[in-house]
Amino acid sequence: MxxxxxxxxxxxxxxxxxxxxxxxxxxxxxxxxxxxxxxxxxxxxxxxxxNKFAVNLSTQKSNTIGVIVPKLNSIFMSTVLAGIEKIANEAGYNLIISQSLESMEKEKLNAKTLYDSGVDALLVSLAYDTTDFDHFANYIRNKIPLIFIDRVHNLPNCSTIIIDNKLAGFEATEHLITQGCKNLLYISGNLKRNVYSERLKGFKEAMAKHNLKFNQANLLESDLGPSSVKDVIAHINNNDIPIDGLFVANDTFAAHCIKELKKEKYKIPSDIKIIGFNNDPISELVTPTLSTINYPGYELGVLAGQSVISHLNGGIDLHPANSITLRHKLIIRESTL
Amino acid sequence: MxxxxxxxxxxxxxxxxxxxxxxxxxxxxxxxxxxxxxxxxxxxxxxxxxNKFAVNLSTQKSNTIGVIVPKLNSIFMSTVLAGIEKIANEAGYNLIISQSLESMEKEKLNAKTLYDSGVDALLVSLAYDTTDFDHFANYIRNKIPLIFIDRVHNLPNCSTIIIDNKLAGFEATEHLITQGCKNLLYISGNLKRNVYSERLKGFKEAMAKHNLKFNQANLLESDLGPSSVKDVIAHINNNDIPIDGLFVANDTFAAHCIKELKKEKYKIPSDIKIIGFNNDPISELVTPTLSTINYPGYELGVLAGQSVISHLNGGIDLHPANSITLRHKLIIRESTL
DNA sequence: TTTTATTACGCAACCGATTGCGTTATTATG
DNA sequence: CATAATAACGCAATCGGTTGCGTAATAAAA
CATH class of the missing domain: 1.10.260.40 (lambda repressor-like DNA-binding domains)
Incomplete structure (x- = not known):
């Protein structure tokens, strides 16, 4: 009309x-x-x-920021996204969000699609099984800001935004030890990912510091899906020395573990102390409430957003290959007391 | 280069x-x-x-779908989004996601921004306090598919995708009554939103059917934020007749209620039976496990996605002003036994 | 073989801005 | 008052595709 x-x-x-x-x-x-x-x-x-289309064509910019996350429907990730969105929106950028569903193939596809649709920058949290990074080459070559968050990888000229996972792992582990645990188990996600491998380092260091020797029985790598809880139970039930301290890679999985362990008549925390990770809302709603490491997802998103925006506005990369580390915090609740 | x-x-x-x-x-x-x-x-x-920019300009389409949700960091919403994203992505569309943060003003802003950036369609779940809908007029006038999900409003030529909230409310309530509850309390979200008002209707109908008379003491409108749990406790403590059945608008808030009620020495379910809504993961992790209504968020997202795509491909609206209703399901767990 | 369809392309306008450079009006300087 | 600066604006190319319409080449029908 x-x-x-x-x-x-x-x-x-x-x-x-x-x-x-x-x-x-x-x-x-x-x-x-x-x-x-x-x-x-x-x-x-x-x-x-x-007409944005015309502006885009003539400026060759889209005013959009691409985001690739493993899964949208995780409370942690959606919290991060909420932070990113807020900043991006305030700065006049739109967010194109896609999920890799923990698959490198889909991640590649997404990276390509977003590249083709001309995003001005890309934020990525890596999939479980991402091993090569060629799909980001185009971004780097064309100087499109590329920022990794949480699940990161060190690529030249790419920022990363993380917490000190190693230290966090150390603190969580030491806390268990301080509470009297002697035989620990770290239930990890895919060790290819920095977040989990770093925590493992911290885990080992804490053990070493307290003269506990680490061996394979202290580690269980898992996909952290609800159905894998049974593996945890099996591992614990079949262990020679009874496990008395559990460091679990995320709160939701920890909550599942608590539930099943209770079913198996283990007393939490008297038999087994448990500490999670992330400080998801669920951690204070389970019984017993769950000790954990606070992982400031929203702030992380905000920082990621600000970082991108400043890259975009600054034109020149202000901080070539910098890395922002957020403060984490040990939160002690009933499950380790 | x-x-x-x-x-x-x-x-x-x-x-x-x-x-x-x-x-x-x-x-x-x-x-x-x-x-x-x-x-x-x-x-x-x-x-x-x-070059997508050139294509967009000449075709005046962006191959993107806009989405406005109240909050990204809710497990329900992010699950819905996951479903939408999957379908959209498969169909070659990108998703621009923005959050209204439960504010109509921001919702308006988002609607405008997305309109200006030329989305081919818009999916919306309304903010708490949205009362007028002028900000969607542009979409309708220009025949841009506009689909409401979950928190809907009936606008001409707009599809809605929902569940039968009234029936779900009825079933939840009747379940409480069947379990012996005599003095019910429905803890509702903002009654301006269909989801909550419809459930209230079902709540009232179930009471009426079982010869319980409804009065204001049976209803507590809340913002469902964690800090509002104290209002619930106050309401329950101060009620003349002891409340023995709680129907809560979502699982997370229900979980918070359980926690506080336990602190107040109420026994769940013997003193008070509780049923939530959504079937969030948390519902089976709390103690006692929470009865609830399964609300298929992912399927809802998938359907929303498919609906948009078919609108977009079909050219002509296949179903002017149609409404899709998903199947919900009563899930009985410990909290009402 | 001529006429009529088809097929396969080329031409050029168009989508709606942005922007370097040139030109004219206006103001400042000598 | 003449000249140099400056300010304010117009011109036209450009961004990179899409698409209606016209036409030459080839195939089918008469």
Missing amino acids: DKRITIYDLAKTLGVSAGTVSRSLNDHPSISQKTKDRVISKANELGYKT | DKRITIYDLAKTLGVSAGTVSRSLNDHPSISQKTKDRVISKANELGYKT
């Missing part, structure tokens, strides 16, 4: 050139204030809307 | 016109197979990438 109004329409009715209209609308210095006012008021009067 | 290759470059090196290249790449019928093959192989050889 009502044809969309273009700068040419405005130009014609105002008796100026399209260029002048464009510059007026963008508050370009070489246009007099009077003309700007005329243009702007006429634009409002006629209900002019700038 | 390596200049981006355009169809004009291809055209020149192949000795054909740009139009032919374009049509070849899009598998247009009026191009011979031989030419198509030549073009395509040369395109691959030279690493041609189509």
